Amino acid sequence: MKRTSNFKPHNVTREDRADGTILLRSAEPLSPVANTTGEWLHRWADEAPDRTFIAERYGAGWREESYAATLDKVRNLAAALLARGMGPDTPILIMSGNGVDHGLLALAAQYVGIPTVPVAEQYSLIHGAHGRLRHAIELVRPRMAYVVDAAQYAEALALDALEGIEIIASRPGPGATPFDELLKGDNSVDIDAAHAQVGPDSVVKLLMTSGSTSSPKAVMTTHRMMCANQAQLADAMPFLRARPPRIVDWLPWNHVFGGSHNFNMMLANGGTFYIDEGKPVKGVFDRTLENLSLVTGTLCFNVPVGFAMLLSALREDAPLRQRFFEDLDMIFYAGASLPQDIWQGFEQMAMETKGEIPLITSSWGLTETAPAMMLQHEPTENSGVVGVPLNGVTAKLIPDDDMRCEVRVKGPNLMPGYFEAPEKTAEAFDEEGFFITGDAMKFVDLDDLNKGMKFDGRISEDFKLLTGTWVRAAQLRIDMLALLSPLAADLVITGADKNEIGVMIFPNTSELEAEGFALQDDNGAILCPLLLGEIHRRLAAHAATGASSSTRVVRAIVLSEPASMPDGEMTAKGNLNFRKVLTRRADLLNRLYADADPAVTTL
Incomplete structure (x- = not known):
């Protein structure tokens, strides 16, 4: 089978220590890293002002915001936030899911160093999950909260934990400030001076961990983390810089995969993000197929069940199949290993449709690492391989008798710590400053480290x-x-x-x-x-x-x-x-x- 030639081969080095631990690194240097996400926005507003940056469904088509329009709105929103007294110590809670206004507000806050706290919309919309929402509110103590629709989120907005917090809504209700009001900006604010105060170590997000092993913690995410990670990813995947990428994506922005990895990948590389309000769920996936009938991506991100549903749909729709593969550079799965029959189904379909197989791959990382630490960036034939350390990352491997390795990591994309949790932060790092991930891996081939590593579970499980x-x-x-x-x-x-x-x-x-x-x-x-x-x-x-x-x-x-x-x-x-x-x-x-x-x- 003919596989894509547009990839960067692995090139890793290994250092064996006397205590048996192994240090694994990329032999390649890390490319220059932007200081802030605002640098990306200014670059593309200057170089490609009319190119669509972000879009969401509106009637039969899309509401689209160009790079130039995005920058203008971000600066207006940022000025309005500062005029309301917002700053590094006054987080904004984002209670709604993915949307254009959500994206503009997040970028505006980043532009002037105001942390945002995106939480799962289910915490607001499901009555029984309000305890999780309350935990996040009590932990981060936001000064402002955003929802797309005040009526839809009315029950959550009535929580006593939100008393005294200004509510911003795209579709406002009683007591809520209209989002359009913030878009007017504030001429009394020196927005350029405020933006100049923001640097690589400014905290721009407090991302809640999943809470699968303990109470959710808030990861302090900085500009340095997100900007370094995008430089690492573009170093590993040359097609990101070869042409502006495009995605039609549903993955939630309260999670580091959708909200940092995918969102920032479009912004860093001058790409276009079409928000897919569909999901890989029966009855909702039809909306995804409708969106793909309007526009397809150069990259496709999903979880395994989503790819299974997509493969089945593509088999039944020849025109969509042709459009899906014609510009496709990569299929990227996460969350679990892609079943091998689904993997092979996409390979066969790509060959029949395009005559070439795009890169089918995955990576490994955590909320604390912004997120990618390892990536399989050269073609492989098997699912479950997470690849090798990205440029600038050092993986510390502690093997057992079966050469199953506990993984610890360092890199410029690693968090400074958990928000107001010094004890938990101290517990998360070893004596050398490596982050203790709790994950285990094995080498695919001990005689060829460039074959990468395979995820082998959580030590605690x-x-x-x-x-x-x-x-x-x-x-x-x-x-x-x-x-x-x-x-x-x-x-x-x-x-x-x-x-x-x-x-x-x-x-x-x-x-x-x-x-x-x-x-x-x-x-x-x-x-x-x-x-x-x-x-x-x-x-x-x-x-x-x-x-x-x-x-x-x-x-x-x-x-x-x-x-x-x-x-x-x-x-x-x-x-x-x-x-x-x-x-x-x-x-x-x-x-x-x-x-x-x-x-x-x-x-």
């Missing part, structure tokens, strides 16, 4: 069976999701302090309904002999391949209740909080290990 056998839960979860696809939407690996490994399965309800499997008992578990029989068959086939006690899944139960965000079982990013699931569903966990329960299949 590993557990021992009563036999003393270690179970690498994260990798086993990935394997089980592939084995049980498409019946399982997600699952939790169980077995800590038990004799056997089990799985608690969150079903893919649309697939189950299509197959007639959606039958449940009175105790909260799906009970269908056909479904349990199919799960049993697949687990038995896996065990028959010679699975060891550390990978042999013996028990399975299918859950009828979806993961609850209000109860903390699911984060805003859509990831499961495994500990919370096991705690909240302790009765079902006990049933899983009870013999002769008709809702449980056992080998």
